[in-house]
Amino acid sequence: MVPSRSPINQVDVTLSERDPQTRTRLLQSAVQIFDRKGYSAASVREIAEMAGVTKPALYYHFGSKEGLLIAILDAAVHEFARTVSTAVARTGTARERLMALCEDVFNLFEVNIPIVRVAHTVFLGPVEIAPAFDLTKFERIWRESLQQVIEEGQAAGEFRPVPSLDVAYALMGLVDSCVERQMHPGFDPVGRDGLRKIVSLLFDGVSCERRS
Amino acid sequence: MVPSRSPINQVDVTLSERDPQTRTRLLQSAVQIFDRKGYSAASVREIAEMAGVTKPALYYHFGSKEGLLIAILDAAVHEFARTVSTAVARTGTARERLMALCEDVFNLFEVNIPIVRVAHTVFLGPVEIAPAFDLTKFERIWRESLQQVIEEGQAAGEFRPVPSLDVAYALMGLVDSCVERQMHPGFDPVGRDGLRKIVSLLFDGVSCERRS
DNA sequence: ATCAACCTACCGACCGGTAAGTAAACACGG
DNA sequence: CCGTGTTTACTTACCGGTCGGTAGGTTGAT
Numbered sequence: 001m002v003p004s005r006s007p008i009n010q011v012d013v014t015l016s017e018r019d020p021q022t023r024t025r026l027l028q029s030a031v032q033i034f035d036r037k038g039y040s041a042a043s044v045r046e047i048a049e050m051a052g053v054t055k056p057a058l059y060y061h062f063g064s065k066e067g068l069l070i071a072i073l074d075a076a077v078h079e080f081a082r083t084v085s086t087a088v089a090r091t092g093t094a095r096e097r098l099m100a101l102c103e104d105v106f107n108l109f110e111v112n113i114p115i116v117r118v119a120h121t122v123f124l125g126p127v128e129i130a131p132a133f134d135l136t137k138f139e140r141i142w143r144e145s146l147q148q149v150i151e152e153g154q155a156a157g158e159f160r161p162v163p164s165l166d167v168a169y170a171l172m173g174l175v176d177s178c179v180e181r182q183m184h185p186g187f188d189p190v191g192r193d194g195l196r197k198i199v200s201l202l203f204d205g206v207s208c209e210r211r212s
Numbered sequence: 213m214v215p216s217r218s219p220i221n222q223v224d225v226t227l228s229e230r231d232p233q234t235r236t237r238l239l240q241s242a243v244q245i246f247d248r249k250g251y252s253a254a255s256v257r258e259i260a261e262m263a264g265v266t267k268p269a270l271y272y273h274f275g276s277k278e279g280l281l282i283a284i285l286d287a288a289v290h291e292f293a294r295t296v297s298t299a300v301a302r303t304g305t306a307r308e309r310l311m312a313l314c315e316d317v318f319n320l321f322e323v324n325i326p327i328v329r330v331a332h333t334v335f336l337g338p339v340e341i342a343p344a345f346d347l348t349k350f351e352r353i354w355r356e357s358l359q360q361v362i363e364e365g366q367a368a369g370e371f372r373p374v375p376s377l378d379v380a381y382a383l384m385g386l387v388d389s390c391v392e393r394q395m396h397p398g399f400d401p402v403g404r405d406g407l408r409k410i411v412s413l414l415f416d417g418v419s420c421e422r423r424s
Numbered sequence: 425a426t427c428a429a430c431c432t433a434c435c436g437a438c439c440g441g442t443a444a445g446t447a448a449a450c451a452c453g454g
Numbered sequence: 455c456c457g458t459g460t461t462t463a464c465t466t467a468c469c470g471g472t473c474g475g476t477a478g479g480t481t482g483a484t
Contacts (some may be wrong), residue, residue, distance in 0.1 A: 038338035126250035177385025205417025
């Protein structure tokens with residue numbers, strides 16, 4: 001398995017231009033390997049080979065294995081923030097906007113499952129392996145956006161006056177669990193329709209008679 | 213760090229009896245190390261040392277690193293099944309029984325967070341590291357128990373006639389997300405009270421006007 | 425005498441990371 | 455337009471350390 005200038009594995013390269021794609025290919029390869037093997041079990045050799053370069057090229061661009069992971073997570077958190085901020089700017093009832101926000105986050109995660117798995121296992125996984133990167137950014141961005149729309153809906157008389165934080169936790173839990181069901185082959189995927197039905201349950205309630 | 217017969221680290225041993233605690237101590241040590249370092253990054257040397265034995269003792273009892281992991285997960289799934297089956301046998305309204313089931317599962321997970329983290333990262337983590345063990349057992353046991361109570365509640369006219377699977381998914385998602393918030397130091401823990409409030413939201417609904 | 429339950433000592437493979445060399449692109453004084 | 459540092463973006467070759475796993479001996483109980 002010699003590192004080749006024209007790697008057959010995955011990303012093909014137009015050839016003979018020195019830099020411009022190397023960094024990107026390293027990032028793409030790292031996401032794949034981290035996804036399949038996990039961060040700890042992934043080897044920088046394998047990542048570099050898949051990208052068609054050698055190990056020191058990786059260290060030139062990212063400094064360390066952890067630097068590579070942080071670069072991936074950094075890009076992910078920026079894309080997540082972009083998705084959420086555009087979703088919040090929509091119009092409609094608070095319920096419609098919350099549903100759209102949940103769907104947009106679900107869609108973003110669904111098309112980036114490898115990155116989601118990496119972030120997820122790094123975040124909830126072993127404490128001593130955790131990189132110098134604040135993964136709670138994801139949670140804070142999402143929670144604050146949700147709470148904003150929820151409180152607007154309560155001010156408009158659309159929602160009952162329950163604590164907006166609890167509603168935000170509930171919505172995040174529902175979306176997360178739907179994403180997790182997409183992540184594992186042993187689960188029946190719920191899909192966007194399933195997500196809509198489940199989130200609707202939270203809005204409308206399950207019990208016939210309401211308490212409170 | 214010489215493996216000692218009377219390990220100061222964690223589990224203390226009554227001393228000089230040869231076998232009977234070794235297997236148990238290995239399991240307890242493995243849970244701690246897997247929790248802190250993750251399965252891949254954990255070393256069998258370190259696990260054996262913490263248990264006060266040497267590596268071949270571990271291989272004598274469990275055959276391989278993966279065998280050790282499977283033994284942990286096996287015990288966990290049995291305790292989980294026991295907890296769920298006793299919780300389902302309670303009396304009361306369907307809502308009360310579902311709430312109690314969610315609380316019992318939450319409590320079980322809360323006092324076993326290291327094992328939960330190990331199972332969680334192994335289950336949702338890297339595909340190629342996944343052991344020869346069916347983690348969907350957890351999901352199946354829990355989902356079927358929930359659906360049973362939900363359908364009884366619907367038959368009694370206590371719940372609206374929505375698909376019981378959707379309600380089960382929602383409840384599992386809510387409980388899981390509360391557990392995940394307990395797992396990470398960067399989150400404000402929600403606790404049992406938070407769980408009750410969040411699950412109540414699903415029963416009573418958030419919107420003022422119900423659709424459907 | 426047998427056997428379960430370990431121990432010591434060792435294996436080859438692979439790990440993350442680095443030192444030192446090099447080819448191409450670029451900067452710039454003449 | 456040319457020669458010539460300087461810099462960028464890598465390369466080959468190597469390091470000490472650790473990994474999971476095992477061969478074979480030892481010890482105490484039955």
